[in-house]
Amino acid sequence: MSMTFLERIGRGETLLADGAIGSLLMARGLEPGAAPEGLNLTAPHVVEEVARLYLEAGAEIVQTNTFGASPLKLARHGLAAGAAGINAAAVAAVRRAVGRRAYVSGSCGPSGRLLKPYGDVGEQEMGDSFREQMAALAAAGVDLICVETMTDLREARLAVAAARSAAPGVPVMATMTFDATPRGFFTVMGATVEAACAGLADAGADLVGSNCGNGSARMMEIAAEFKRHGRLPVVIQSNAGLPVLRQGAAVYPETPADLAQAARGLKALGIAVIGGCCGTTPEHTRAMRRALDEEA
Amino acid sequence: MSILNEISLRLEEGDDAAVPRLVGEALAGGAAAKTVLDDGLIAGMNVVGGRFRDHEIFLPDVLLAARAMYAGLDVLKPLLERAGVASRGRVVIGSVHGDLHDIGKNLVGIMLKGAGFEVIDLGNDVPAARFVAVARERDARVIGMSALLTTTMPVMKEVVDLLARENLRGRVRTIVGGAPVSAEYAAEIGADAYGYDCAQAVEKVKELAGA
Numbered sequence: 001m002s003m004t005f006l007e008r009i010g011r012g013e014t015l016l017a018d019g020a021i022g023s024l025l026m027a028r029g030l031e032p033g034a035a036p037e038g039l040n041l042t043a044p045h046v047v048e049e050v051a052r053l054y055l056e057a058g059a060e061i062v063q064t065n066t067f068g069a070s071p072l073k074l075a076r077h078g079l080a081a082g083a084a085g086i087n088a089a090a091v092a093a094v095r096r097a098v099g100r101r102a103y104v105s106g107s108c109g110p111s112g113r114l115l116k117p118y119g120d121v122g123e124q125e126m127g128d129s130f131r132e133q134m135a136a137l138a139a140a141g142v143d144l145i146c147v148e149t150m151t152d153l154r155e156a157r158l159a160v161a162a163a164r165s166a167a168p169g170v171p172v173m174a175t176m177t178f179d180a181t182p183r184g185f186f187t188v189m190g191a192t193v194e195a196a197c198a199g200l201a202d203a204g205a206d207l208v209g210s211n212c213g214n215g216s217a218r219m220m221e222i223a224a225e226f227k228r229h230g231r232l233p234v235v236i237q238s239n240a241g242l243p244v245l246r247q248g249a250a251v252y253p254e255t256p257a258d259l260a261q262a263a264r265g266l267k268a269l270g271i272a273v274i275g276g277c278c279g280t281t282p283e284h285t286r287a288m289r290r291a292l293d294e295e296a
Numbered sequence: 297m298s299i300l301n302e303i304s305l306r307l308e309e310g311d312d313a314a315v316p317r318l319v320g321e322a323l324a325g326g327a328a329a330k331t332v333l334d335d336g337l338i339a340g341m342n343v344v345g346g347r348f349r350d351h352e353i354f355l356p357d358v359l360l361a362a363r364a365m366y367a368g369l370d371v372l373k374p375l376l377e378r379a380g381v382a383s384r385g386r387v388v389i390g391s392v393h394g395d396l397h398d399i400g401k402n403l404v405g406i407m408l409k410g411a412g413f414e415v416i417d418l419g420n421d422v423p424a425a426r427f428v429a430v431a432r433e434r435d436a437r438v439i440g441m442s443a444l445l446t447t448t449m450p451v452m453k454e455v456v457d458l459l460a461r462e463n464l465r466g467r468v469r470t471i472v473g474g475a476p477v478s479a480e481y482a483a484e485i486g487a488d489a490y491g492y493d494c495a496q497a498v499e500k501v502k503e504l505a506g507a
Binding site: 023026031114179181183 | 350351353354355356357359360393394395396399421446447448449475476477478480481484
């Protein structure tokens with residue numbers, strides 16, 4: 001990995017990102033309802049193992065277990081004061097697993113709070129929270145930052161701007177979660193793909209796109225819309241479909257072969273970063289790897 | 297435009313200053329508290345709920361409308377209590393144990409209040425025993441459970457089973473919802489109803505509560 005992440009994106013390469021983490025952590029003892037981010041401190045070997053599984057499956061971008069590791073979000077678990085240490089431990093665990101064979105992506109999800117006037121948090125407070133996380137991720141040596149699963153464009157912009165100011169020089173991907181409606185794609189907070197393209201770019205994102213909320217067929221439509229509205233490289237991380245009931249249990253229906261097929265389509269569309277979200281496993285990543293390699 | 301229509305319209309716009317003021321004016325003009333509730337606040341929230349269901353408006357609009365509704369309810373509440381106007385019944389809601397997602401559940405709570413129910417929101421990460429204990433203590437008619445994770449859905453079945461063991465089935469009805477949940481799943485675990493979205497959830501709770 002002598003080239004940087006952005007150099008490879010700039011050359012028009014399609015890079016493969018990893019898949020779901022939370023479900024793998026639960027299978028390895030994460031208590032339901034507990035903060036997954038706590039495991040970075042209490043069971044770093046488990047976090048490291050999950051990262052290694054995705055590396056071995058062929059992911060070139062492996063994310064940190066820090067989706068909810070901004071102080072505002074950690075406060076739900078009484079862990080806000082430990083944010084810097086949690087983010088540092090999370091980056092260290094993934095780095096131990098992947099070395100320089102993959103890019104370490106610092107994950108940053110929503111704060112779990114609503115901005116005024118809809119909620120009770122001001123932009124300053126939310127920005128401070130994101131900046132603290134971004135500074136910790138950068139200090140620990142992430143190769144890029146991924147702001148993800150955002151539904152409020154204002155919050156997403158605050159997170160991207162926080163990365164720009166507190167993690168200078170670190171590339172930023174920013175992805176939002178859309179619902180299909182009869183009038184097109186909107187986030188639950190009402191942002192369109194077009195607004196996301198413009199707003200995230202304006203806040204300083206290097207790549208924009210979508211993750212979660214949809215299976216691969218819908219994601220293909222969203223990907224095309226991002227390509228149509230924006231000039232920045234696009235990142236798409238699809239769920240393995242939406243859950244269906246099988247033998248009394250809800251399961252994500254799309255197989256590794258399904259996501260491999262989707263990866264071919266996304267690559268043909270010129271999507272820069274392709275990965276998985278809820279319901280995906282290292283097996284999905286492996287199949288996507290093979291699909292992306294076969295045309296190269 | 298009647299003042300009740302105006303309350304409804306200002307509520308739809310999320311004007312939390314105008315709604316309580318207009319509620320006060322309506323009452324001063326002789327309107328019964330129950331009429332102001334039904335034809336002003338609830339009528340407005342019904343419109344908001346329908347427009348949200350049809351994707352004409354989004355979460356921010358609903359949250360602002362809810363705030364205006366609460367501001368109006370604060371004015372009405374003492375009068376409704378004095379007049380002995382019964383609520384449509386108590387509903388206990390929460391996201392099940394292991395689940396930290398709560399936007400969907402919160403929306404259902406807002407809409408249920410808007411429909412005249414007394415809502416006891418237990419928050420998220422709620423264990424089965426707590427749903428049942430609170431429903432029993434507060435004499436709730438319905439338990440509403442939300443899950444966004446496939447891994448936490450089994451807690452819904454625990455609640456239904458626990459109600460059966462404590463001979464509360466029938467007295468306390470259950471409704472489930474959330475992204476991975478389906479009508480099929482609700483039937484499989486023996487829940488009394490499934491709400492696809494918050495508007496449908498309110499309709500189903502009305503049926504369950506016999507209201």
